[in-house]
Amino acid sequence: MNSVVVALQQLQLALNAEFADAPGLQQLSCAVTLSDASDALAWLTTQRLYPQFYWQQRNGDDEIAALGALRQFDTLAAARAFIADHADQPALRITGINAFSPDSSCLFLPRLEWRRTGGDAFVYLHLFSETSLQEDARAAQQFLAQLLPAKQLPMQRLNCVGEQHIPTQPEWNQLIERATAAIEQRELEKVVLARATDLQFTCGVSAAAFMASSRRVNLNCYHFLMVFDASHAFLGSSPERLWRRIDSALRTEALAGTVANHPDDHRAWSMGQWLLKDDKNQRENMLVVEDICQRLQKNVGAIEVLPPQVVRLRKVQHLRRCIWSDLAQPDDAACLAMLQPTAAVAGLPRDAARDFIASHEPFEREWYAGSAGYLSQRQAEFCVALRSAKVTNNIVRLYAGAGIVAGSDAALEWQEIENKAAGLRTLLTKTTF
Structure with missing residues (x-):
């Protein structure tokens, strides 16, 4: 077994082999020894090559650090088609994010991928060319030659000098009035409305350090970071799975209904018990459950809805009902179309809620409330891109x-979004719980 450095050296040597002067796709791999010093995020974000994508499953069992794009896909359907065209490469993964509008994605086949599943880790090097694998092997050698040794993630000392809510609280109040009026007139059953908060700092913000801080304290969450270039990144720590597929087995969930958390365990438990019994929150959760089941029913077998649970996070607690089934066809593009956006991030009916959001929300969601993860031939998993932020130089949204x-x-509702945003905000402004 090898350190990441030794594994990369072995892959560099493997590129000295003869490759066909013809089109093709090839995956080279080398096992990596895990140690306390192994941090895929630190290794990835030390590099000065882009794009970069980091993703960790909420139970910590699956972790990805993907670097450089051999092929990019602007829809998940295109990524799925590429995997189907290369069914002889079952270990191939395509990683990245889908926008709130699911017909737009930033997914890519990485040149290099550090992948950990449980206690096993591998580094994968991909070669792909529509003309000559031999030429791409030379390009891969040049790519590996640019890699840097991992550095410790930086500590940030940030000074916030500006803050702007979009919408402001008075504008939010008006927005809620419009939404509840539409609900009373039966134009909608539910709509999920969002707020963007722009924080301005005196210096550039390290998205990698921000992600590391969130990963350290926001437990039981998916962690994701998409670095587009040296100045632009999108990241988050989300509690919610959009879907997980292993072969045809499908796992999704309804995460809706919220109450604050509390550092005192007994107080937190009492608040969680209230959440389980509260009519408004139970109704909100069941609307999501019913919508998911309706969307799935034509494409799956029997659907099992598990009893409600309280999910305790750092700043809030949520109601969750897990939903299990089996797909008639293991098609991830179909899963995305069926499940995103869920009623938990858009509303009901879905099209009417999306129209209301587009007409009344005073900012573009872009990647927020989309999804982040990976797909492969045998399995796929995406989380909902919640509890998220966009980093642009010295501004964090x-x-x-x-x-x-x-x-x-x-x-x-304003207090609820304050509580939700605090999971990331406190990492930037040094405010304690």
Whole structure:
């Protein structure tokens, strides 16, 4: 077994072999020894090659650090078609993010991928060319020659000098009035409305350090980081799975209904018990469950909805119901079309809710409330891109949303999005719980 450095050296040597002067796709791999010093995020974000994508499953069992794009895909359907065309490469993974509007993606086949599953880790080097693998092997050698040894992730000392909510609280109150009026008139059953908060700092913000801080304290979450270039990144720590597929087995969930968390375990438990019994939150969660089941029913077998659970996070607690089934055809593009956006991030009916958001929300969601993860021939997993932020040089845009149903109160919903945004905000402004 090898350190990452030794594994990369072995892959460099493997590139000295003879490769066909013809089109093709080839995957080279080398096992990596894990140690306390192994940090895929630190290794990835030390590099000065792009794009970069980091993703960790919420139970910590699956971790990806992907670097450089051999092929990029602007839809998940195109990525799925590429995998189908190369069915002889079952270990191939395509990684990245899907926008809130699921017909737009930033997915890529990485040149280099550091992948850990449980206690096993490998580095994969991909060669792909529509003309000559031999030429691409030379390009891969040049790519590997540019890699840098991993550095410790930097500690950030940030000074916030500006803050802007979009919408402002008075504008939010008006937005909730419009939404509840539409619900009363039966134009909608539910709409999920979001707020963007722009924080301006005196120096550039390290997206890698921001991600590392979030990963350290926001437990039981998926962690994802998409670095487009040296100045632009999107990241988050999300509690919610969009879907997981292993062969045809499908796992999804309804995560809706929120109450604050508390550092005192007994107080937190009491608040969680209230959440389990609260009519408004139970109604909000069941709307999502029913919508998911309706969307799945034509493409799956029997659907099993598990009893509700309380998911305790750093700043908030949520209601979750897991939904299990089997796909008639293991098609990830179909999963995306069926499940995104869910009622938990858009509303019901879905098309009417999306129209309301497009007409009334005063900012573009872009990647927020989309999804982040990977797909492969045998399995795929994407989380909902919540509790997320966009980093652009010295400006960080934080996103948070709340589900609006009949009886929603604007002040309470504002406090809910404050609580949700605090999971990332406190990492930047040094505010304690």
